[in-house]
Amino acid sequence: MSDYDVIVIGGGPAGATVSTLLAQRGVRVALYERERFPRFHIGESLIPETYWVLQRLNMLPKMKASPFVKKYSVQFVNASGRLSAPFYFHDNKPHECSQTWQVVRSEFDQMMLENAREHGVEAHEGVHVLEVLFDGNRAVGVRIRDGSGERREVRAKVVVDASGQAALLQNRFRLRVWDPVLNKGAIWTYWENAYRDTGRDEGATLVIQTPNKKGWWWYIPQHDDVVSVGVVAPFDYLFSPAKVRNGHEQTYQEEVERCEAVKARISGAERVAGYFATRDYSYRSTAVAGDGWVLVGDAFGFLDPLYSSGVLLALRSGEMAADAIVEGLASGDTSAAQLGKWGAGFNEGVDRMRRLVCEFYAGFSFGAFVRQYPELRGSVTDLLIGDLFTDRVDRVWPAMESLRDANRPPIPAWRDGTSAEVDLARAPELTLPDGHRP
Ligand SMILES: Cc1cc2nc3c(=O)[nH]c(=O)nc-3n(C[C@H](O)[C@H](O)[C@H](O)COP(=O)(O)OP(=O)(O)OC[C@H]3O[C@@H](n4cnc5c(N)ncnc54)[C@H](O)[C@@H]3O)c2cc1C
Numbered sequence: 220m221s222d223y224d225v226i227v228i229g230g231g232p233a234g235a236t237v238s239t240l241l242a243q244r245g246v247r248v249a250l251y252e253r254e255r256f257p258r259f260h261i262g263e264s265l266i267p268e269t270y271w272v273l274q275r276l277n278m279l280p281k282m283k284a285s286p287f288v289k290k291y292s293v294q295f296v297n298a299s300g301r302l303s304a305p306f307y308f309h310d311n312k313p314h315e316c317s318q319t320w321q322v323v324r325s326e327f328d329q330m331m332l333e334n335a336r337e338h339g340v341e342a343h344e345g346v347h348v349l350e351v352l353f354d355g356n357r358a359v360g361v362r363i364r365d366g367s368g369e370r371r372e373v374r375a376k377v378v379v380d381a382s383g384q385a386a387l388l389q390n391r392f393r394l395r396v397w398d399p400v401l402n403k404g405a406i407w408t409y410w411e412n413a414y415r416d417t418g419r420d421e422g423a424t425l426v427i428q429t430p431n432k433k434g435w436w437w438y439i440p441q442h443d444d445v446v447s448v449g450v451v452a453p454f455d456y457l458f459s460p461a462k463v464r465n466g467h468e469q470t471y472q473e474e475v476e477r478c479e480a481v482k483a484r485i486s487g488a489e490r491v492a493g494y495f496a497t498r499d500y501s502y503r504s505t506a507v508a509g510d511g512w513v514l515v516g517d518a519f520g521f522l523d524p525l526y527s528s529g530v531l532l533a534l535r536s537g538e539m540a541a542d543a544i545v546e547g548l549a550s551g552d553t554s555a556a557q558l559g560k561w562g563a564g565f566n567e568g569v570d571r572m573r574r575l576v577c578e579f580y581a582g583f584s585f586g587a588f589v590r591q592y593p594e595l596r597g598s599v600t601d602l603l604i605g606d607l608f609t610d611r612v613d614r615v616w617p618a619m620e621s622l623r624d625a626n627r628p629p630i631p632a633w634r635d636g637t638s639a640e641v642d643l644a645r646a647p648e649l650t651l652p653d654g655h656r657p
Pocket residue numbers: 228229230231232233234251252253254260261262263264265266346347348349381382383384385386387405497498499515516517518521524527528529530531533
Protein backbone atom coordinates (compact mmCIF):
# COMPACT_ATOMS: atom_id res chain seq x y z
CA MET A 220 0.00 0.00 0.00
CA SER A 221 1.46 3.37 -1.04
CA ASP A 222 1.44 6.47 1.15
CA TYR A 223 1.67 8.68 -1.96
CA ASP A 224 1.52 8.37 -5.72
CA VAL A 225 4.91 10.05 -6.11
CA ILE A 226 7.82 10.93 -3.84
CA VAL A 227 10.24 13.63 -5.00
CA ILE A 228 13.75 13.84 -3.51
CA GLY A 229 15.01 17.44 -3.46
CA GLY A 230 13.28 20.82 -3.58
CA GLY A 231 15.46 22.67 -6.12
CA PRO A 232 14.02 23.88 -9.45
CA ALA A 233 13.73 20.35 -10.88
CA GLY A 234 11.97 18.92 -7.83
CA ALA A 235 9.66 21.90 -7.47
CA THR A 236 8.73 21.70 -11.17
CA VAL A 237 7.96 18.00 -11.37
CA SER A 238 6.01 18.02 -8.11
CA THR A 239 3.92 21.10 -8.99
CA LEU A 240 2.96 19.76 -12.40
CA LEU A 241 1.96 16.43 -10.85
CA ALA A 242 -0.10 18.04 -8.10
CA GLN A 243 -1.86 20.21 -10.70
CA ARG A 244 -3.16 16.98 -12.25
CA GLY A 245 -4.41 15.54 -8.97
CA VAL A 246 -1.40 13.31 -8.21
CA ARG A 247 -0.60 12.91 -4.48
CA VAL A 248 2.99 14.08 -4.07
CA ALA A 249 5.37 14.28 -1.11
CA LEU A 250 8.64 16.18 -1.56
CA TYR A 251 11.59 15.88 0.83
CA GLU A 252 14.27 18.56 0.94
CA ARG A 253 17.22 18.10 3.31
CA GLU A 254 17.93 21.84 3.73
CA ARG A 255 15.76 24.56 5.17
CA PHE A 256 15.01 27.29 2.66
CA PRO A 257 16.16 29.90 1.89
CA ARG A 258 19.50 28.22 1.24
CA PHE A 259 22.37 29.33 -0.97
CA HIS A 260 22.67 27.91 -4.50
CA ILE A 261 24.62 28.89 -7.58
CA GLY A 262 22.89 29.12 -10.98
CA GLU A 263 21.66 32.69 -11.16
CA SER A 264 21.08 33.50 -14.80
CA LEU A 265 17.93 32.19 -16.48
CA ILE A 266 17.46 31.85 -20.22
CA PRO A 267 14.26 32.72 -22.10
CA GLU A 268 12.94 29.23 -22.79
CA THR A 269 12.31 28.81 -19.04
CA TYR A 270 9.28 31.04 -19.72
CA TRP A 271 7.08 28.20 -21.00
CA VAL A 272 7.62 25.99 -17.99
CA LEU A 273 7.25 28.93 -15.59
CA GLN A 274 3.96 29.65 -17.34
CA ARG A 275 2.69 26.09 -16.75
CA LEU A 276 3.77 26.41 -13.11
CA ASN A 277 1.79 29.68 -12.73
CA MET A 278 5.06 31.32 -11.71
CA LEU A 279 5.03 34.17 -14.23
CA PRO A 280 3.00 36.65 -12.12
CA LYS A 281 5.39 35.99 -9.23
CA MET A 282 8.45 36.48 -11.40
CA LYS A 283 7.04 39.73 -12.80
CA ALA A 284 6.33 41.01 -9.29
CA SER A 285 9.80 39.98 -8.02
CA PRO A 286 12.80 42.31 -7.68
CA PHE A 287 14.86 40.10 -10.05
CA VAL A 288 16.77 42.04 -12.70
CA LYS A 289 15.31 41.69 -16.19
CA LYS A 290 17.64 40.09 -18.71
CA TYR A 291 17.21 40.84 -22.42
CA SER A 292 20.47 39.66 -23.92
CA VAL A 293 23.84 38.02 -23.62
CA GLN A 294 27.09 39.57 -24.77
CA PHE A 295 30.56 38.12 -25.31
CA VAL A 296 34.00 39.61 -24.77
CA ASN A 297 36.79 37.74 -26.52
CA ALA A 298 40.30 37.04 -25.22
CA SER A 299 41.65 40.32 -26.61
CA GLY A 300 38.89 42.30 -24.91
CA ARG A 301 36.72 42.87 -27.96
CA LEU A 302 33.02 43.14 -27.13
CA SER A 303 30.50 41.45 -29.46
CA ALA A 304 27.21 43.15 -30.26
CA PRO A 305 24.58 41.98 -27.74
CA PHE A 306 22.43 39.01 -28.76
CA TYR A 307 19.02 40.51 -27.98
CA PHE A 308 16.52 37.71 -27.54
CA HIS A 309 13.57 39.93 -28.45
CA ASP A 310 15.01 40.83 -31.87
CA ASN A 311 14.91 37.15 -32.65
CA LYS A 312 11.57 36.31 -31.07
CA PRO A 313 9.35 39.35 -30.51
CA HIS A 314 7.35 37.94 -27.61
CA GLU A 315 7.40 38.61 -23.88
CA CYS A 316 9.13 35.22 -23.41
CA SER A 317 12.30 36.89 -24.70
CA GLN A 318 12.76 38.76 -21.47
CA THR A 319 14.07 36.57 -18.68
CA TRP A 320 15.64 37.17 -15.25
CA GLN A 321 18.85 37.19 -13.25
CA VAL A 322 17.79 35.57 -10.00
CA VAL A 323 19.16 35.16 -6.52
CA ARG A 324 18.69 31.43 -6.18
CA SER A 325 17.92 31.38 -2.46
CA GLU A 326 14.92 33.61 -3.25
CA PHE A 327 13.93 31.96 -6.54
CA ASP A 328 14.08 28.42 -5.16
CA GLN A 329 12.00 29.41 -2.15
CA MET A 330 9.38 30.98 -4.44
CA MET A 331 9.28 27.80 -6.52
CA LEU A 332 8.86 25.58 -3.44
CA GLU A 333 6.14 27.80 -1.97
CA ASN A 334 4.40 27.69 -5.33
CA ALA A 335 4.57 23.88 -5.24
CA ARG A 336 2.87 23.93 -1.83
CA GLU A 337 0.17 26.26 -3.15
CA HIS A 338 -0.56 23.66 -5.82
CA GLY A 339 -1.01 20.91 -3.24
CA VAL A 340 2.49 19.40 -2.92
CA GLU A 341 3.29 18.20 0.59
CA ALA A 342 6.79 19.66 0.80
CA HIS A 343 8.96 18.92 3.84
CA GLU A 344 12.17 20.81 4.58
CA GLY A 345 14.95 19.58 6.83
CA VAL A 346 14.19 15.97 5.84
CA HIS A 347 17.04 13.89 4.48
CA VAL A 348 16.33 11.00 2.12
CA LEU A 349 18.78 8.32 3.22
CA GLU A 350 18.06 5.81 0.48
CA VAL A 351 15.58 4.69 -2.12
CA LEU A 352 13.81 1.45 -1.25
CA PHE A 353 13.48 -1.31 -3.83
CA ASP A 354 11.39 -4.42 -4.22
CA GLY A 355 13.53 -6.35 -6.72
CA ASN A 356 14.29 -3.84 -9.46
CA ARG A 357 11.32 -1.64 -8.70
CA ALA A 358 11.58 1.50 -6.58
CA VAL A 359 8.84 1.45 -3.96
CA GLY A 360 9.67 4.32 -1.63
CA VAL A 361 12.36 6.03 0.44
CA ARG A 362 13.86 5.89 3.89
CA ILE A 363 13.96 9.37 5.45
CA ARG A 364 15.44 11.04 8.52
CA ASP A 365 13.49 14.04 9.72
CA GLY A 366 14.68 17.11 11.63
CA SER A 367 14.33 15.37 15.00
CA GLY A 368 16.53 12.49 13.80
CA GLU A 369 13.65 10.04 13.51
CA ARG A 370 13.93 7.54 10.64
CA ARG A 371 11.04 5.99 8.78
CA GLU A 372 9.99 4.50 5.48
CA VAL A 373 7.54 6.15 3.09
CA ARG A 374 6.04 4.28 0.11
CA ALA A 375 5.00 5.52 -3.33
CA LYS A 376 4.31 4.20 -6.81
CA VAL A 377 7.04 6.38 -8.32
CA VAL A 378 10.19 7.95 -6.85
CA VAL A 379 11.66 11.00 -8.61
CA ASP A 380 15.30 11.76 -7.89
CA ALA A 381 15.76 15.54 -8.05
CA SER A 382 18.62 15.58 -5.54
CA GLY A 383 20.90 17.73 -7.74
CA GLN A 384 24.60 16.90 -7.82
CA ALA A 385 24.13 14.57 -4.84
CA ALA A 386 22.57 12.31 -7.51
CA LEU A 387 21.40 9.58 -5.16
CA LEU A 388 20.29 6.99 -7.73
CA GLN A 389 23.00 7.79 -10.26
CA ASN A 390 25.54 6.92 -7.58
CA ARG A 391 23.70 3.85 -6.40
CA PHE A 392 23.56 2.31 -9.87
CA ARG A 393 26.88 3.78 -11.06
CA LEU A 394 25.19 5.45 -14.02
CA ARG A 395 27.40 8.54 -14.14
CA VAL A 396 29.64 9.26 -17.12
CA TRP A 397 32.02 12.19 -16.60
CA ASP A 398 32.30 14.41 -19.66
CA PRO A 399 35.66 13.92 -21.42
CA VAL A 400 35.93 17.62 -22.36
CA LEU A 401 33.97 19.70 -19.86
CA ASN A 402 36.02 19.15 -16.72
CA LYS A 403 36.04 22.59 -15.14
CA GLY A 404 36.00 24.36 -11.81
CA ALA A 405 34.65 27.74 -10.71
CA ILE A 406 35.51 30.44 -8.15
CA TRP A 407 33.25 33.42 -7.63
CA THR A 408 32.18 36.22 -5.33
CA TYR A 409 29.75 39.18 -5.24
CA TRP A 410 30.42 42.90 -5.76
CA GLU A 411 28.38 45.95 -4.90
CA ASN A 412 28.61 49.10 -6.93
CA ALA A 413 30.38 47.39 -9.82
CA TYR A 414 29.93 48.59 -13.41
CA ARG A 415 26.40 48.20 -14.80
CA ASP A 416 25.17 48.95 -18.27
CA THR A 417 21.98 50.95 -18.58
CA GLY A 418 18.60 50.54 -20.25
CA ARG A 419 17.89 47.17 -21.76
CA ASP A 420 21.56 46.20 -21.38
CA GLU A 421 21.51 46.55 -17.59
CA GLY A 422 20.63 42.93 -16.99
CA ALA A 423 22.73 41.38 -19.77
CA THR A 424 24.91 38.43 -18.89
CA LEU A 425 28.47 39.05 -19.98
CA VAL A 426 30.64 36.08 -20.92
CA ILE A 427 34.24 37.25 -20.87
CA GLN A 428 36.92 34.96 -22.25
CA THR A 429 40.11 34.90 -20.18
CA PRO A 430 43.12 36.33 -22.04
CA ASN A 431 44.93 32.97 -21.90
CA LYS A 432 41.77 31.38 -23.40
CA LYS A 433 41.78 28.74 -20.70
CA GLY A 434 38.41 29.81 -19.37
CA TRP A 435 35.86 32.56 -19.04
CA TRP A 436 34.18 34.88 -16.56
CA TRP A 437 30.50 35.28 -15.86
CA TYR A 438 29.30 38.78 -15.04
CA ILE A 439 25.70 38.63 -13.81
CA PRO A 440 24.01 41.82 -12.55
CA GLN A 441 21.52 41.13 -9.77
CA HIS A 442 19.12 43.26 -7.75
CA ASP A 443 20.24 45.47 -4.82
CA ASP A 444 23.19 46.63 -6.92
CA VAL A 445 25.03 43.31 -6.58
CA VAL A 446 26.95 41.67 -9.42
CA SER A 447 27.93 38.00 -9.36
CA VAL A 448 31.39 37.62 -10.92
CA GLY A 449 32.95 34.20 -11.34
CA VAL A 450 35.76 32.55 -13.23
CA VAL A 451 35.48 29.11 -14.84
CA ALA A 452 38.57 27.23 -16.02
CA PRO A 453 39.89 23.66 -16.26
CA PHE A 454 39.66 21.90 -12.92
CA ASP A 455 43.35 20.98 -12.82
CA TYR A 456 44.33 24.57 -13.63
CA LEU A 457 42.07 26.34 -11.15
CA PHE A 458 42.52 23.82 -8.36
CA SER A 459 46.14 22.74 -8.83
CA PRO A 460 47.64 21.71 -5.45
CA ALA A 461 49.74 24.91 -5.36
CA LYS A 462 46.74 27.14 -6.02
CA VAL A 463 44.60 25.35 -3.47
CA ARG A 464 47.39 25.86 -0.88
CA ASN A 465 47.38 29.59 -1.62
CA GLY A 466 43.62 29.83 -1.31
CA HIS A 467 40.74 30.64 -3.65
CA GLU A 468 41.05 34.37 -3.02
CA GLN A 469 44.55 34.50 -4.45
CA THR A 470 43.59 32.44 -7.50
CA TYR A 471 40.60 34.69 -8.13
CA GLN A 472 42.60 37.89 -7.75
CA GLU A 473 45.35 36.60 -10.06
CA GLU A 474 42.73 35.93 -12.71
CA VAL A 475 41.22 39.40 -12.21
CA GLU A 476 44.68 40.93 -12.69
CA ARG A 477 45.04 39.04 -15.97
CA CYS A 478 41.68 40.12 -17.34
CA GLU A 479 41.33 43.84 -17.99
CA ALA A 480 37.64 43.54 -18.98
CA VAL A 481 36.78 42.22 -15.49
CA LYS A 482 39.28 44.36 -13.61
CA ALA A 483 37.90 47.57 -15.10
CA ARG A 484 34.31 46.59 -14.29
CA ILE A 485 34.94 45.87 -10.59
CA SER A 486 37.50 48.60 -9.88
CA GLY A 487 35.98 50.84 -7.22
CA ALA A 488 33.41 48.18 -6.30
CA GLU A 489 33.10 46.68 -2.84
CA ARG A 490 33.28 42.94 -2.35
CA VAL A 491 30.27 41.91 -0.27
CA ALA A 492 30.89 38.19 0.12
CA GLY A 493 33.74 35.74 0.51
CA TYR A 494 35.07 33.47 -2.23
CA PHE A 495 32.95 30.51 -3.29
CA ALA A 496 34.39 27.52 -5.10
CA THR A 497 32.93 24.47 -6.70
CA ARG A 498 33.71 21.78 -9.18
CA ASP A 499 32.02 22.42 -12.47
CA TYR A 500 32.51 19.02 -13.97
CA SER A 501 29.88 17.97 -16.49
CA TYR A 502 28.35 14.51 -16.37
CA ARG A 503 25.34 12.61 -17.56
CA SER A 504 23.55 9.44 -16.61
CA THR A 505 23.36 6.48 -18.98
CA ALA A 506 19.69 6.01 -18.03
CA VAL A 507 16.95 8.50 -17.28
CA ALA A 508 14.58 6.06 -15.57
CA GLY A 509 14.06 2.56 -14.22
CA ASP A 510 11.01 0.69 -13.00
CA GLY A 511 9.31 3.04 -10.57
CA TRP A 512 12.02 5.71 -10.65
CA VAL A 513 13.08 8.65 -12.80
CA LEU A 514 15.89 11.22 -12.71
CA VAL A 515 15.47 14.98 -13.32
CA GLY A 516 17.72 18.05 -13.28
CA ASP A 517 21.30 17.72 -12.07
CA ALA A 518 20.41 14.30 -10.64
CA PHE A 519 20.30 13.21 -14.29
CA GLY A 520 23.04 15.39 -15.75
CA PHE A 521 24.98 18.59 -15.34
CA LEU A 522 26.23 20.68 -18.23
CA ASP A 523 28.92 23.37 -18.06
CA PRO A 524 27.22 26.68 -17.18
CA LEU A 525 28.69 28.68 -20.08
CA TYR A 526 25.27 29.44 -21.56
CA SER A 527 23.31 29.33 -18.28
CA SER A 528 21.30 26.29 -19.31
CA GLY A 529 21.13 24.44 -15.93
CA VAL A 530 17.83 25.76 -14.60
CA LEU A 531 16.21 25.42 -18.04
CA LEU A 532 17.28 21.78 -18.20
CA ALA A 533 16.04 21.24 -14.63
CA LEU A 534 12.66 22.76 -15.54
CA ARG A 535 12.32 20.98 -18.88
CA SER A 536 13.30 17.55 -17.52
CA GLY A 537 10.92 18.10 -14.59
CA GLU A 538 8.15 18.94 -17.04
CA MET A 539 8.82 16.00 -19.37
CA ALA A 540 9.05 13.57 -16.46
CA ALA A 541 5.80 14.87 -14.93
CA ASP A 542 3.94 14.30 -18.20
CA ALA A 543 5.32 10.75 -18.49
CA ILE A 544 4.41 9.98 -14.85
CA VAL A 545 0.84 11.27 -15.19
CA GLU A 546 0.35 9.14 -18.28
CA GLY A 547 1.95 6.12 -16.57
CA LEU A 548 -0.14 6.40 -13.42
CA ALA A 549 -3.31 6.67 -15.51
CA SER A 550 -2.51 3.52 -17.49
CA GLY A 551 -0.97 1.62 -14.57
CA ASP A 552 2.40 1.48 -16.35
CA THR A 553 5.29 2.82 -14.29
CA SER A 554 7.96 0.83 -16.13
CA ALA A 555 11.34 2.24 -17.11
CA ALA A 556 10.14 2.52 -20.71
CA GLN A 557 7.10 4.63 -19.78
CA LEU A 558 8.76 6.86 -17.17
CA GLY A 559 11.80 7.43 -19.38
CA LYS A 560 10.08 7.86 -22.75
CA TRP A 561 11.23 11.49 -22.91
CA GLY A 562 14.91 10.63 -22.34
CA ALA A 563 16.09 10.30 -25.95
CA GLY A 564 14.62 13.65 -27.04
CA PHE A 565 15.94 15.35 -23.93
CA ASN A 566 19.43 13.97 -24.52
CA GLU A 567 19.36 15.33 -28.07
CA GLY A 568 18.56 18.80 -26.75
CA VAL A 569 21.36 18.62 -24.18
CA ASP A 570 23.70 17.44 -26.96
CA ARG A 571 22.96 20.61 -28.91
CA MET A 572 23.82 22.85 -25.98
CA ARG A 573 26.90 20.74 -25.23
CA ARG A 574 28.10 21.10 -28.78
CA LEU A 575 27.83 24.88 -28.57
CA VAL A 576 29.74 24.82 -25.27
CA CYS A 577 32.50 22.59 -26.68
CA GLU A 578 32.83 24.80 -29.78
CA PHE A 579 33.44 27.80 -27.52
CA TYR A 580 36.21 26.02 -25.62
CA ALA A 581 37.71 24.97 -28.96
CA GLY A 582 37.97 28.60 -30.07
CA PHE A 583 34.58 29.43 -31.61
CA SER A 584 33.87 33.16 -31.71
CA PHE A 585 30.26 34.40 -31.83
CA GLY A 586 31.34 37.75 -33.23
CA ALA A 587 33.34 36.21 -36.08
CA PHE A 588 30.57 33.70 -36.79
CA VAL A 589 27.78 36.22 -37.26
CA ARG A 590 30.04 38.49 -39.31
CA GLN A 591 30.63 35.61 -41.72
CA TYR A 592 27.12 34.08 -41.54
CA PRO A 593 24.73 36.93 -40.69
CA GLU A 594 21.79 34.84 -41.93
CA LEU A 595 22.47 32.36 -39.08
CA ARG A 596 22.37 34.94 -36.30
CA GLY A 597 18.76 33.94 -35.53
CA SER A 598 19.56 30.24 -35.26
CA VAL A 599 22.50 30.87 -32.94
CA THR A 600 20.29 33.10 -30.82
CA ASP A 601 17.69 30.29 -30.74
CA LEU A 602 20.34 28.06 -29.20
CA LEU A 603 21.32 30.77 -26.72
CA ILE A 604 17.71 31.21 -25.56
CA GLY A 605 17.51 27.46 -24.99
CA ASP A 606 15.33 26.46 -27.95
CA LEU A 607 17.12 23.12 -27.97
CA PHE A 608 14.47 20.54 -28.54
CA THR A 609 14.05 21.04 -32.28
CA ASP A 610 16.26 20.14 -35.25
CA ARG A 611 15.52 23.55 -36.79
CA VAL A 612 18.62 24.93 -35.08
CA ASP A 613 20.89 22.24 -36.56
CA ARG A 614 21.55 24.42 -39.62
CA VAL A 615 24.29 26.21 -37.66
CA TRP A 616 26.62 23.20 -37.37
CA PRO A 617 27.96 22.95 -40.96
CA ALA A 618 28.72 26.68 -40.89
CA MET A 619 30.53 26.34 -37.56
CA GLU A 620 32.52 23.43 -38.91
CA SER A 621 33.55 25.48 -41.94
CA LEU A 622 35.28 27.96 -39.59
CA ARG A 623 37.19 25.29 -37.71
CA ASP A 624 40.84 24.58 -38.17
CA ALA A 625 40.92 21.56 -40.55
CA ASN A 626 43.46 19.76 -38.33
CA ARG A 627 41.36 20.04 -35.22
CA PRO A 628 40.20 16.66 -33.97
CA PRO A 629 36.44 16.12 -33.69
CA ILE A 630 34.77 16.81 -30.34
CA PRO A 631 34.47 13.56 -28.34
CA ALA A 632 30.93 12.55 -27.41
CA TRP A 633 29.91 12.68 -23.74
CA ARG A 634 29.58 8.89 -23.75
CA ASP A 635 33.33 8.66 -24.46
CA GLY A 636 33.96 9.95 -20.92
CA THR A 637 34.87 7.82 -17.94
CA SER A 638 32.50 6.27 -15.46
CA ALA A 639 35.35 5.62 -13.03
CA GLU A 640 35.45 7.81 -9.95
CA VAL A 641 37.12 11.15 -10.62
CA ASP A 642 39.19 12.73 -7.85
CA LEU A 643 37.47 16.04 -7.20
CA ALA A 644 38.55 16.41 -3.60
CA ARG A 645 40.52 19.59 -4.32
CA ALA A 646 37.24 21.41 -4.91
CA PRO A 647 34.38 19.80 -3.06
CA GLU A 648 30.81 20.07 -4.28
CA LEU A 649 30.67 23.61 -2.91
CA THR A 650 32.93 25.65 -0.62
CA LEU A 651 30.99 28.37 1.16
CA PRO A 652 32.98 31.22 2.64
CA ASP A 653 32.32 32.37 6.20
CA GLY A 654 29.42 34.78 6.45
CA HIS A 655 28.44 34.06 2.87
CA ARG A 656 25.70 35.89 1.05
CA PRO A 657 23.45 36.43 -0.92
C1 LIG B 1 29.51 27.30 -11.21
C2 LIG B 1 28.11 27.08 -11.67
C3 LIG B 1 27.41 28.12 -12.28
C4 LIG B 1 26.10 27.91 -12.72
N1 LIG B 1 25.44 28.93 -13.34
C5 LIG B 1 24.20 28.73 -13.82
C6 LIG B 1 23.46 29.79 -14.42
O1 LIG B 1 23.93 30.93 -14.54
N2 LIG B 1 22.21 29.53 -14.88
C7 LIG B 1 21.64 28.28 -14.77
O2 LIG B 1 20.50 28.09 -15.22
N3 LIG B 1 22.30 27.27 -14.16
C8 LIG B 1 23.55 27.46 -13.68
N4 LIG B 1 24.19 26.45 -13.03
C9 LIG B 1 23.52 25.13 -12.95
C10 LIG B 1 22.45 25.08 -11.84
O3 LIG B 1 23.03 25.41 -10.62
C11 LIG B 1 21.83 23.69 -11.76
O4 LIG B 1 21.73 23.10 -13.02
C12 LIG B 1 20.44 23.70 -11.11
O5 LIG B 1 20.51 24.20 -9.80
C13 LIG B 1 19.85 22.29 -11.09
O6 LIG B 1 18.65 22.27 -10.35
P1 LIG B 1 18.23 20.93 -9.60
O7 LIG B 1 16.87 21.19 -9.04
O8 LIG B 1 18.42 19.76 -10.48
O9 LIG B 1 19.28 20.73 -8.42
P2 LIG B 1 19.54 21.63 -7.13
O10 LIG B 1 19.16 23.03 -7.41
O11 LIG B 1 20.92 21.36 -6.69
O12 LIG B 1 18.52 21.06 -6.06
C14 LIG B 1 18.70 19.79 -5.48
C15 LIG B 1 18.13 19.80 -4.08
O13 LIG B 1 18.15 18.48 -3.55
C16 LIG B 1 18.44 18.54 -2.17
N5 LIG B 1 18.96 17.22 -1.79
C17 LIG B 1 20.13 16.64 -2.17
N6 LIG B 1 20.25 15.43 -1.60
C18 LIG B 1 19.14 15.24 -0.84
C19 LIG B 1 18.70 14.18 0.00
N7 LIG B 1 19.42 13.06 0.17
N8 LIG B 1 17.51 14.31 0.64
C20 LIG B 1 16.75 15.43 0.48
N9 LIG B 1 17.13 16.48 -0.30
C21 LIG B 1 18.30 16.37 -0.96
C22 LIG B 1 19.48 19.64 -2.10
O14 LIG B 1 19.55 20.19 -0.80
C23 LIG B 1 18.97 20.65 -3.13
O15 LIG B 1 18.16 21.66 -2.54
C24 LIG B 1 25.49 26.64 -12.56
C25 LIG B 1 26.18 25.61 -11.90
C26 LIG B 1 27.47 25.82 -11.47
C27 LIG B 1 28.20 24.69 -10.79
